[in-house]
Amino acid sequence: MNLPLNDSDYVNRLLARSRCGDPQREADARLELEQWVAVSDDNRRCYEAQRQTVIALDASLDSLRQRYPRHLAPASAAQAPAVRNPRRGWAWPTWSSALVLLLGVGLTLWWVNPVLSQGEYVTGLGEHREVSLSDGSRVQLNTNTHLDFVRRLRSREVQLVQGEALFEVTHQANIPFEVTSLDTRVRVLGTVFNVRQWQEGNQVTVLEGRVQVTPDHEADALQITRGQQLRTRHGLFVDGIRDVDATQAVSWRDGRLVFSGETLAEAVAELQRYRSGRIRIHDSKLGALRISGSFSLAKPDELLHLLPELFALNLVINPDQSVDIRAR
Known part of the structure; x- marks a missing residue:
């Protein structure tokens, strides 16, 4: 059997078949689902997403069954009319009422968006x-x-x-x-x-x-x-x-801070997100300087220690780990 890839429609069909009432078809559907889910993590996530949707629908239908037991309960053998198709287990008047209610459930769920x-x-x-x-x-x-x-x-x-x-x-x-x-x-x-x-x-x-x-x-x-x-x-x-x-723009996911001509003020604002001590630039002209380079997020102060070598400025790291940057 060629197992299909991540396909919510395919999962929905198998979930429906696994609840059809025919023991053999239900067992076959469950086995096919297990094989499909085992193929990849994406398949498993797709299955879980569709299963949660079914659970939510079941909860809503159970609530309606409690409110309308006569309309949403299967007809008994004594009440059911004679029919040629032995697979029918619901009397038509009951089924038609249930269908209307089920459609209402669907519309309500779509509107309410639970x-x-x-x-x-x-x-x-x-x-x-x-x-x-x-x-x-x-x-x-x-x-x-x-x-x-x-x-x-x-x-x-x-x-x-x-x-x-x-x-x-x-x-x-x-x-x-x-x-x-x-x-x-x-x-x-x-x-x-x-x-x-x-x-x-x-x-x-x-x-x-x-x-x-x-x-x-x-x-x-x-x-x-x-x-x-x-x-x-x-x-x-x-x-x-x-x-x-x-x-x-997402170099942080690789553990790097990368700058390509940003101002020093912008670079410091980015660095500030990774350290608790405040960084203060005391001269607006310093803040307008441009900086480029790649720096490790594992050592966020590496950039700070390089600044006096790159620019004419003094840097003081205080006991509380705050930093003051001033022109020389």
């Missing part, structure tokens, strides 16, 4: 963490990051409370994935992108695919693709769409 699962993920100062969400998507959290994830029947929602995260989103047709960060929303179906809270705003960078970015105070959303970046602040776009080196 929660299927949720999670909270946090990293400390200097910590990196990779997590798998319940829909199969993967997230890498940068230093000092906090995000919440809610998976619903017809949507997937992330709240980036603070920090920065790289998202590798599992494609699910008609179930969009949306990240909300401060006053900006980023909406996708399946892609790889990075969201960082930046200077009272957000920075969105796409590594693969396409995303739609919607600040609260803009009339229109903008779409960006691979190698492009958007910045927002106070609900408005800043500077428009920029072409960037996307791998540099």
Whole structure:
């Protein structure tokens, strides 16, 4: 048998067959599911996602059965009319009523969009963490990051409370994935992108695919693709769409800080995210100097110690690990 790859429709068909009431067909379906799930982690995540959807539907149907036991219970043998098809176990009036109710359940679930699962993920100062969400998507959290994830029947929602995260989103047709960060929303179906809270705003960078970015105070959303970046602040776009080196924008996932002509003030602000002691630049002209290079996040102060060799400045590291940078 040629086992198919990650296919939610295929899983749904097997799940339905595993509950059809025919012991042999149910056993065959369960065996086929087990074989398919064993092929890859992606298959396992797809199966778990569809199984959670079935569980949510079952819970809603059980609630309706309690409210409408006559309409949603199988007809007894004495009540059932004579039919030619022996597989029919429901009287037609009961079945038609149940069908109407089931359709209503589906419409209600689609409208209400119930929660299927949720999670909270946090990293400390200097910590990196990779997590798998319940829909199969993967997230890498940068230093000092906090995000919440809610998976619903017809949507997937992330709240980036603070920090920065790289998202590798599992494609699910008609179930969009949306990240909300401060006053900006980023909406996708399946892609790889990075969201960082930046200077009272957000920075969105796409590594693969396409995303739609919607600040609260803009009339229109903008779409960006691979190698492009958007910045927002106070609900408005800043500077428009920029072409960037996307791998540099997420160099933190490889344990590096990479700069290509950023100002010293920008470099220090980035470094500040990885150390507790405050860094203060006491001269605006120093802050405007440009810096390039690659530095290890395992040694965040390496950059600081190099500054007096690169520029005409003095650097003092105080006992509380705060740093003062002044012109010579």
